[in-house]
Amino acid sequence: MKVLVVEDETKLRQQICEALKHEGLSIEQAKDGEEALFIGLNYPIDIAIVDLGLPKLSGVDVITQWRDAGVSFPTLILTARGHWQDKVEGLNAGADDYLVKPFHHEELLARINALLRRIGGHASSRLTFDGITVDLSAKEVSVNNKPLELTAFEYSTLEYLILKPGQTVSKTELTEHLYDQDHDRDSNVIEVFVGRLRKKLDPNGQLNPIKTLRGQGYRFDLVTRSSS
Amino acid sequence: MLSSNSIRSRLTLASLLLLPLICGALAWSLERAFSVSLLENQQRQMTLQAYALMASAELQQNTLWLPEVMSDDRLNQLSSDSFAVVLDNNLSISWRSLSASDKAVDIIHALSKIKTGVSSFKRTSINHEETFVFQYAVEWESDEGIALPFQFVIYENQADYRSQVQKYRHTLWLWLCAIGLSLIFAQLIVLRWGLAPLNDLIKDIAAVRQGNTERLKETYPKELTAVTSSINQLLEHEESQRARYRNTMADLAHSIKNPVAIIASELSSASRNNQLPKPVLDELSQQNERINQIVSYQLNRAVGGAAAPFVKAIPINPVAKEIISALKKVYVDKNLSISIDISESAVFKGDKGDLMELLGNLLDNAFKYGQEAISIAAKGGVSNGKDGTENQYLIIVIEDGGPGLSKEQQTQLIHRGERADTAIPGQGIGLAVVSDIVKTYQGEVSLDRATLGGLSVSLVFTWNS
Numbered sequence: 001m002k003v004l005v006v007e008d009e010t011k012l013r014q015q016i017c018e019a020l021k022h023e024g025l026s027i028e029q030a031k032d033g034e035e036a037l038f039i040g041l042n043y044p045i046d047i048a049i050v051d052l053g054l055p056k057l058s059g060v061d062v063i064t065q066w067r068d069a070g071v072s073f074p075t076l077i078l079t080a081r082g083h084w085q086d087k088v089e090g091l092n093a094g095a096d097d098y099l100v101k102p103f104h105h106e107e108l109l110a111r112i113n114a115l116l117r118r119i120g121g122h123a124s125s126r127l128t129f130d131g132i133t134v135d136l137s138a139k140e141v142s143v144n145n146k147p148l149e150l151t152a153f154e155y156s157t158l159e160y161l162i163l164k165p166g167q168t169v170s171k172t173e174l175t176e177h178l179y180d181q182d183h184d185r186d187s188n189v190i191e192v193f194v195g196r197l198r199k200k201l202d203p204n205g206q207l208n209p210i211k212t213l214r215g216q217g218y219r220f221d222l223v224t225r226s227s228s
Numbered sequence: 229m230l231s232s233n234s235i236r237s238r239l240t241l242a243s244l245l246l247l248p249l250i251c252g253a254l255a256w257s258l259e260r261a262f263s264v265s266l267l268e269n270q271q272r273q274m275t276l277q278a279y280a281l282m283a284s285a286e287l288q289q290n291t292l293w294l295p296e297v298m299s300d301d302r303l304n305q306l307s308s309d310s311f312a313v314v315l316d317n318n319l320s321i322s323w324r325s326l327s328a329s330d331k332a333v334d335i336i337h338a339l340s341k342i343k344t345g346v347s348s349f350k351r352t353s354i355n356h357e358e359t360f361v362f363q364y365a366v367e368w369e370s371d372e373g374i375a376l377p378f379q380f381v382i383y384e385n386q387a388d389y390r391s392q393v394q395k396y397r398h399t400l401w402l403w404l405c406a407i408g409l410s411l412i413f414a415q416l417i418v419l420r421w422g423l424a425p426l427n428d429l430i431k432d433i434a435a436v437r438q439g440n441t442e443r444l445k446e447t448y449p450k451e452l453t454a455v456t457s458s459i460n461q462l463l464e465h466e467e468s469q470r471a472r473y474r475n476t477m478a479d480l481a482h483s484i485k486n487p488v489a490i491i492a493s494e495l496s497s498a499s500r501n502n503q504l505p506k507p508v509l510d511e512l513s514q515q516n517e518r519i520n521q522i523v524s525y526q527l528n529r530a531v532g533g534a535a536a537p538f539v540k541a542i543p544i545n546p547v548a549k550e551i552i553s554a555l556k557k558v559y560v561d562k563n564l565s566i567s568i569d570i571s572e573s574a575v576f577k578g579d580k581g582d583l584m585e586l587l588g589n590l591l592d593n594a595f596k597y598g599q600e601a602i603s604i605a606a607k608g609g610v611s612n613g614k615d616g617t618e619n620q621y622l623i624i625v626i627e628d629g630g631p632g633l634s635k636e637q638q639t640q641l642i643h644r645g646e647r648a649d650t651a652i653p654g655q656g657i658g659l660a661v662v663s664d665i666v667k668t669y670q671g672e673v674s675l676d677r678a679t680l681g682g683l684s685v686s687l688v689f690t691w692n693s
Contacts, residue, residue, distance in 0.1 A: 011490045015490065015494070053478065053482045080486065084581075084584040085580070087554065096557055101489040102489035104496060106496075118561075
């Protein structure tokens with residue numbers, strides 16, 4: 001998942017980015033409103049964290065222009081003063097949630113996970129698919145109640161596919177959303193990760209959770225049975 | 229009742245007092261002018277009579293002879309108002325008209341000595357009757373060339389003169405009263421018309437005070453535009469002051485909250501990586517959280533200000549719906565049933581930012597803790613105070629179907645910065661901020677158990693109408 005972090009305070013932006021990277025999320029960052037607008041309109045972003053008090057273009061203006069341009073990724077606004085006038089203005093401009101500074105990283109991550117779940121239409125953070133259980137908050141996967149060892153990248157690939165249920169995801173899309181902008185990209189690596197994931201999730205080859213659609217990409221086909 | 233505090237009363241009173249004085253002075257001067265004119269006319273008439281007598285006189289043996297019957301018929305009738313005599317040098321009557329036959333001799337006593345060629349006109353009392361007396365002294369040359377002095381004296385009763393003056397006075401006062409009443413009526417209409425802009429201004433100011441409009445109209449007469457434009461400038465100044473205050477607060481929040489957020493983040497990172505001993509970390513985290521709480525609380529309670537005289541009344545309904553629409557996005561997973569019952573009369577006389585803080589904090593808590601349902605109800609109106617004054621009131625009740633709070637927790641939460649549930653940041657500060665803003669507006673907050681099962685928060689405000 002690719003997160004755009006828009007914050008003018010360099011130190012705080014770096015801290016947020018580090019915390020998100022630590023959770024296996026891919027990062028894009030912007031230090032002002034204009035840069036944020038450009039990245040949001042031109043790069044594949046899954047979720048954005050936008051500070052309201054930005055130089056050049058305010059956070060509310062950035063979100064309004066994204067929505068006007070048809071950009072629909074979920075957005076979490078950060079507000080320093082925490083006044084309701086700012087929050088309501090931000091939310092009604094198109095943001096999906098708010099967080100008042102200062103915040104605990106855990107709270108930020110919980111809000112991001114909740115927003116990401118909404119993309120996939122899941123109300124709960126714990127998803128069960130025919131024996132495969134994925135805990136989006138704890139970032140843990142188990143098969144038939146046995147914990148599964150996944151690398152951060154394998155988990156990110158699975159999470160991205162799960163949050164796009166029934167949708168075909170191309171290798172290019174996966175690469176764009178799982179790697180940072182300046183990362184060396186190799187689509188063959190994706191094939192390797194997906195191959196390993198299949199083996200770990202479905203060692204007997206009975207469920208076939210990730211389908212390959214030749215020339216198009218991958219699709220997660222299992223139906224969820226959510227549990228809290 | 230005419231009150232000295234009312235401009236209309238003052239002007240009406242002044243008109244009522246001045247008008248009789250003006251009418252009285254006018255009547256006196258007109259009557260005087262009429263009387264003078266009548267007297268002049270009388271004198272002219274009597275002069276002509278004297279000339280007529282002289283024309284008909286004839287000197288014979290040093291004595292003037294006049295015909296018995298005169299051309300002026302009034303001099304020929306007994307008991308006539310007019311009679312005449314001719315006196316010789318010794319003031320003895322050498323001739324008297326027929327009309328003077330029944331008059332007493334004392335008519336001569338009223339006469340004064342005058343020089344030859346000089347006339348005298350005066351008013352005197354003869355036989356207890358007010359009379360005009362005209363004398364004219366002449367010298368008549370005899371055939372021997374001797375100048376013989378004579379006085380021609382005409383008498384006329386003043387009854388006719390007095391009757392004319394009386395009639396004139398009666399007519400004059402009749403007309404003056406009619407004109408006076410018409411003037412009073414016209415004055416009242418003129419006052420109403422002239423003071424109409426002031427009445428409009430009073431209504432306009434009341435509309436601004438009640439929040440029905442933001443500025444005074446600019447269509448007043450030029451005498452009032454200096455006042456209205458000054459009030460409008462004052463309103464604009466106050467509005468810009470509020471905006472500047474809000475912006476300063478926002479800048480201050482941004483300047484303080486970011487460093488606090490960075491410290492919190494660093495401490496969080498240090499905790500993950502075991503870079504600091506736990507007691508030190510806990511103490512630093514606690515102090516940082518304390519700074520954050522104090523700053524958040526003080527910034528949030530830095531409200532726009534209690535109901536200033538010229539603050540637009542803000543309808544509750546659109547603001548509540550705007551906040552609910554925003555919160556529905558945040559709490560989309562909760563699928564809450566939301567009941568909104570806000571009457572059109574529910575308005576908040578104060579800063580919109582303060583209203584948003586009140587509703588935002590309370591609705592956010594209701595969404596956060598509510599299960600299945602939450603409700604907001606508001607109504608406003610006018611009530612009569614104990615001293616008979618009219619007060620506008622606003623009651624807002626927000627309820628949730630959550631777990632609610634114990635009486636102890638309710639008391640604690642009203643007080644600043646105390647948190648009932650430290651696991652959910654903001655709870656304590658939100659209610660404490662609400663409590664502080666309500667106090668700033670001299671309102672009341674009360675917490676109770678809701679019919680939905682959870683917490684019910686009621687806010688009551690009153691403003692002088």
